[in-house]
Every structure is written in C-alpha cells, then in structure tokens.
Amino acid sequence: MISVLLPVRNAAAGLPAALDSLLGQTLGDFEIVAINDGSDDGGATQAVLEAYARRDARLRVLHRPHGGIVAALTAGLAAARGDAIARMDADDVCHPRRLERQAAFLDAHPDIGLVSCLAAFGGDPEAARGYKAHLDWANGQATPEAIRLGIFRESPLPHPTVMFRAELPGRFGGYRQGPFPEDYELWLRWLEAGVAMAKLPEALLVWNDPPGRLSRTDPRYDAEAFHRIKAGYLARHLARINPHHPEVLVVGAGRPTRRRAEQLLAHGVVIKAWLDIDPRKIGRVLGGRPVIALEAVPPPSACFVVPYVASRGATDILSRFLSQRGFVLGRSFLPAA
Structure with missing residues (x-):
C-alpha cells in the first residue's frame, strides 16, 4: 500500500482539486494521510477535509496544533501504514496514473530507494520566471547520476513529486527541524548514505505556485539557507572524490x-x-x-x-x-x- 503524506494549512481553496486528483488515481491500494497543521481559517480547511473523509475512507485526517511543516510531516510518517510514502502538497494536482507509475517503478527496481517524476509548472511563467527556470532545470536532472551530481547546485527533486520506501526514515532519519529546507537536507543526507534516487521521464504532477507557498515566504528556503546546509555535505563529498x-x-x-x-x-x-x-x-x-x-x-x-x-x-x-x-x-x- 502507498501512503500519501499531505500537510495542510489554510488550504481550503486548492485542497478540493488536490484531493480529487488523488482519489481519482488508477492505483486502488493507497491511503491519504492529511495533516491539518493548525489551520485558522474559520474551519474552512477542516470542513473540506471532513467532507472528503466522509465520502472516501482512504482519506485519514490528523488535526494538530500548528507546528510547521516538519512537525506535520513527522506526524504523518508516524501514522502512515504504507510500504512506500508519496508526498503531495495541498495546492498541487496529480496525474491519474502518478501513484501507479511510481509504485510500479519501485517494485521493478529494488535498488532504487526514491523515485520522482517530471512536473508541469502551474504558475505564471512570466511573473515567476525564477521558479519556472528552476523547475525546467530540475526536470532535466532525470537519471540517478544526474540527480547525484546535480544535488549540490540546487534541489533536483521537487518535494511533492517524490515517492520513497517507507523503511528509509527509520534507517537514515526522517525530516529534521532547522533553519534550512527540510526536503533538500533529507535528499542530501540520504544520498550521502547511499540511497539511489531516480526520476520517471513524464510529467505526473502540476506544481502550482501560489503567493503563499512556503518557499516564497519562509527564510528557511532562501538561497543562503541552501548554501549553509549543503556546505558540510559538499565538503564530505569532495573528500571522497x-x-x-x-x-x-x-x-x-x-x-x-x-x-x-x-x-x-x-x-x-x-x-x-x-x-x-x-x-x-x-x-x-x-x-x-x-x-x-x-x-x-x-x-x-x-x-x-x-x-x-x-x-x-x-x-x-x-x-x-x-x-x-x-x-x-x-x-x-x-x-x-
């Protein structure tokens, strides 16, 4: 079974499209673990989650006080029951065969611990040229070697595109709290530990770019944070090569x-x-x-x-x-x- 981790905060506007895209997946054996991270939008987000949970038992909702993305993801990992973990954000939309394709890839490639996919950009390509350029670059890092060699430039794996084996957090640690992007630090740490990562050469997710996206508003995701966190990993990699x-x-x-x-x-x-x-x-x-x-x-x-x-x-x-x-x-x- 696949567990989809879906952290949610004040996301009532985009959440129905995200949930519809997940509940319409061709793969039947999955669950959605939605973590309501202390939404304070007058109950709007909670109402959407509870309405969908009544319609489909595959959606499980965890209501928590606001603790941030890392606390929400950690709670989701603890509650997940799947053999593999897929990530999804509440403002993105999946292709109907996303889970099927990624699960089949992991089944067929036991040496691969994490598989991503290409993503289509869902924002304004003119107003968000930097984000669009980053996604174009990330989409070009489509092989295990390209991911491994490109990781020290910037993150080649948009967080909501990934699916990884559920055993990895227990073996190499899960998301860590700190003044850095939690997903990028995780990829650096797992790659350093020898986890092989791959990417399906097809766009199975629309990566939207709303004004409130954390990577736009939180200093943990600015350029300096990326450089600070990768310095130690890069230094150790240089010592090896x-x-x-x-x-x-x-x-x-x-x-x-x-x-x-x-x-x-x-x-x-x-x-x-x-x-x-x-x-x-x-x-x-x-x-x-x-x-x-x-x-x-x-x-x-x-x-x-x-x-x-x-x-x-x-x-x-x-x-x-x-x-x-x-x-x-x-x-x-x-x-x-």
Whole structure:
C-alpha cells in the first residue's frame, strides 16, 4: 500500500482539486494521510477535509496544533501504514496514473530507494520566471547520476513529486527541524548514505505556485539557507572524490560567491584561489587568496575546480568550458551553484 503524506494549512481553496486528483488515481491500494497543521481559517480547511473523509475512507485526517511543516510531516510518517510514502502538497494536482507509475517503478527496481517524476509548472511563467527556470532545470536532472551530481547546485527533486520506501526514515532519519529546507537536507543526507534516487521521464504532477507557498515566504528556503546546509555535505563529498583534497579552486570571485564558498572552510576544505573572467579582479588578492584568470586554470591533473557562480546559465557555460579543458564532471570538477 502507498501512503500519501499531505500537510495542510489554510488550504481550503486548492485542497478540493488536490484531493480529487488523488482519489481519482488508477492505483486502488493507497491511503491519504492529511495533516491539518493548525489551520485558522474559520474551519474552512477542516470542513473540506471532513467532507472528503466522509465520502472516501482512504482519506485519514490528523488535526494538530500548528507546528510547521516538519512537525506535520513527522506526524504523518508516524501514522502512515504504507510500504512506500508519496508526498503531495495541498495546492498541487496529480496525474491519474502518478501513484501507479511510481509504485510500479519501485517494485521493478529494488535498488532504487526514491523515485520522482517530471512536473508541469502551474504558475505564471512570466511573473515567476525564477521558479519556472528552476523547475525546467530540475526536470532535466532525470537519471540517478544526474540527480547525484546535480544535488549540490540546487534541489533536483521537487518535494511533492517524490515517492520513497517507507523503511528509509527509520534507517537514515526522517525530516529534521532547522533553519534550512527540510526536503533538500533529507535528499542530501540520504544520498550521502547511499540511497539511489531516480526520476520517471513524464510529467505526473502540476506544481502550482501560489503567493503563499512556503518557499516564497519562509527564510528557511532562501538561497543562503541552501548554501549553509549543503556546505558540510559538499565538503564530505569532495573528500571522497577530490584527488587533491583538501584543496580546490573556486570559480567566482564576487563577494556573494566568496561568502558562500567560504562556508566550506569550516569543514576542512582549503580554497587555494579564485578563478574569474573579470579583468578588474584578476591579479588581485581577495579574502587572502589570489584571483586567477579562468583561461589560466591549471590542468585537471593539478587541481579540482568547484564552480560557485550562481547566475542563471553560468554553470552550464562553465561546465562546457571545463569539459573542453579535459575536466570530468564528478571527477575533476563539481558545480555548487
């Protein structure tokens, strides 16, 4: 059986569409564990949940005082009875065969612990260009290798697209509370533990973008939070794959890039120099390290390079440049933005 975890707070407007899409699934053997996280909208969300629960016994509702997304998900995991856990948000909509396709994939691939899917963007592509660009990038990370290598740039797995084996939280820990995105930290931790992750190459969820989405309003989901939480995981990964450990060269000498990259220092990484294309920076010493022209990067036999430039599209350009110089993704360079 599949357990769908659906945390809900003040979501009466979008909740009926989300529930209809779940209750219309072609897979019959599943439950929805809806966690009402202290909704205070005059009983509107509670009324929707209770009306649907009366109609279909597959919906189980947990009413809790408001404790936040991590507390709600933890309560849902404790109550779930399924062999696999699917995530869903109250403002998104599933394809009718989503659960069937993902459950069948896990059944057929016992080596895979988590499977995601592509997602269609349900917001305004002009007003939310950043979110749309992120989803386009995430949809492109569609193989276990791409997920593993892309995880240090940003999250390649939108949270409501995933289904994972119910045993994983017990083995490697579940959602953790802290000043960071709870899903991204979970993927980093599970990948570090060796959990293989895959993605179905079809859009089985519409990822909507309402103004109140937590990733828009909560500081745990801003760019700096992502960089803080991934620093330790990235440093440990570099220790495993970098033949020149602990030394790296970082692409990007701007102040925001340096500030983010320098979080690696607390985890034992040594930044030998900055690589940059700005002639005003080249030859200077910034943060105690020289700035070297990107064109003068030593060969891969002499260094490991970590591109940290965050501007959209820059990492792909840098990856092509480094590949032309003989660098190999995951072996002699690894993007971190």
